[in-house]
Amino acid sequence: MMGRARMLALFVIGLLVIPALGNAQSAAVRMAITRDEGYLNPYTYQTGYPGWNLMTLVYDPLFYPDENNEPIPWLVREVRVSQDGRTWTLTLHPNLRWHDGRPLTSEDVKFTFEYAARVTHSRWTPTTRNLDGVDAPSPQTVVFRLKQPDAGFRLRTLADVPILPKHIWESVTTVAAARAFTNTVGSGPYRVEEVRDNQFYRLVANPQYFAGPPRVRELILPIIRDATVSFTALQAGQIDTTVRTLTPELVAQFERLPGVKVVRGAGFTSTILQFNDEHPLLKDVRLRQAIANAINTNLMVRLLLLGYAVVGSPGYIHPASPFYAAGLKFDASKARAVALLNEAGYTDRNGDGIREAPNGTPLQFTLLTLAGNPIRIRGAELIRTWLKDVGIGTTVRVQEDAAIIDQVWPDFDVCKGRRFDMAVFGWSAPVMSRPTALVDLFNSDCRVGTINIGGYKNPEIDRLGSQLLTTVEIARQKQISAEMQRILARDLPVHVLFYPDTIMAYRSGAYDRWAFQKGQGIVTKLSFVDRPK
């Protein structure tokens, strides 16, 4: 009897004490991921999200994007930029160490960028193109010499490329060897402790981390392929969170679930109607405007995403992005669509319900969309119905990813042209965050506009783009970007349908101090460590 009372007393005391330990470490957090991410080192991780985010728990770039996607100094204590924007002198934090105890110095930084230039990687190697050289005059000092000032240097280079330990990677000299390299000695807040092929990863906190010990002692990342199953597992408490964004129809249910918190914010992933701007008919701006006017994106957001999305801005950039051209939006009107088509001489001459161009070609298009993405498939069906209403015929073709890429973006090289009419397509969140996004997306030179998959050409956009590329001052970057967005809104090389919100759910009992990175979600280093002082 006494024993039980004492137990109860202890239990009550325990309950009182636990909340007081607000800063204590959480034991373990289980966060489901969607697929294998190699060994989680910089040459074997797989996906841009969440792969890069997880890999940077093990490795550190010099800067790191904060909650607003602004790059903040991370391994770096002090930054000096020369007047012409071409020389960047960085001072590293003292006492930086690799997981194996060796010091991290400017030699490692220099090595990393030289390595990236030599051993091809799709994300690191292009960042070295504008580098004239990296010097390491003292163990704590790094000097980057740029060929030209670069608008994206801070975010796309410094806050992106993870620093490699020279003493480990210098013996790995070929691409094939780097991609098969299993070593995971990094400098980050977590060490990779266990990798189980297609089952899970186990990361353990690095107590010696220079910015302070991580707030979660152990991160377990089980791989759950199926979305429904991962949400069921979260609901049943078999995982604590998932890197997936919650599907709209589950939001209300999860918000009511005891012990589960739902956080929601802007999502920087885009869903777009991509035109082939070189198509003999679709290269006509009036036709593209008519198509855009026929599509009710407001209704689309309500029907397909139950309102959990932001309606597309015609300048591509999300209204929540610091680069958004204030006030820009697209008001669709079916009447305007009809008027535009009539004005341009697209009329139905043979009475089959489909308009013909003045030269007799019917306005009949193929619309590609991704299999396995029900929202996009239903979106494509809506587009087909609405275009039919204004006399434009579309055939929806649902195909898997590689087959669509083969037509829209053969060999991932926009210089190789395109063979499609229209596609429901999308870009991942990092594309939106880049200050130079509009150059990548719309520059007519296929070596500069590397993701201009529609083949859009506009000399004015090119001119502003080359200005933007070398502009380092952020206020000026925003000005140029806004000017570009207003031109794009008239030209509509793509029609942005919507940006699905980022909605994430987690069990707050397991861990409750998640940071929310705008447009991306909770998988960020800031969820586990404080920013370095």
Add this chain to the structure above:
Amino acid sequence: MTRFVAGKGVQYALVLLFAVTLNFALPRMMPGSPLIFLAGEDVGFMTEQQRGQLLQAFGLDQPVWRQYVIYLRNLVTGNLGFSYQQGRPIASIIADRLPWTLVLVGTGLVVGTLVGVAWGTLAAWRRRSALDVGSVGVAMFFDSVPSFWLGMVFIAVFAAGLRWFPIFGATTPGAGLSGWPLLVDMARHLVLPLTTLTLITIPGMFLIMRYSMLTVLGEQYVATARSKGVGERDVMFRHAMRNALLPVATVFMLNVGFIVSGATVIETVFSYPGVGRLLFEAVLARDYPVLQATFFIITVSVIAANIFADLLYPLIDPRVRHV
């Protein structure tokens, strides 16, 4: 007899060569390239030269016939190559996956066949009874239910609802178990996928067995046995069932060969790390070496099962014995 064996040998060798060639050609005939999986999502930002370097590193810049010759040479020397996607030797990937698949699919096939045979025999024996009619209905139902749906229902009811079993995986991630607790943990993870797989295996076996049994029961030697006064039990087990088992044995042997190909859908629903999922992911990633290697192993295993069946058949069916 020697001529028979030699003939069969040549036949199987030709089949193998044909299959091996097909394994090489088919993945390459799919539209799309493995480039994004070699390079990652930022492939668009690479220069043509950088992309070229990457293709070169994986031998994809070689003319197709050279790739074919290298592929054949590697097969002969037992080198399965490296996965584009995972950068690991394929032999080690498959070695990781195969045990899970063998346990899951192998057990599913054996249990499914045993239950199907017993049930089919019983239904045929009680032909037109409520048991028989009901059984056929139930079997037809499970035969047409999609396995992913059945798996989802099991997850919803027994894992998420009643919490008797885990929802995903083959072991509890990061639990660090070993010995008995690990075995128990593995068994608990196996229950739902195995039950799903068994339930979709049973109906096929049931229907074959029942039909075969009905045919046999109409044969004259059964009537003869009965008229000789052989007991019902003996008629059923010694005279009818043994003969009725032949078609089931054929289907069983065919399936044995395919065990190594895994159960893609079930492995995906339950996040089970088997060969089926490996295959599926390799298709999506255009991971040619993994596709080739996996198909090769499946081919060899199917052919081996066939050879085994060829050798075994004369023993279980004296009519096909050769002189």
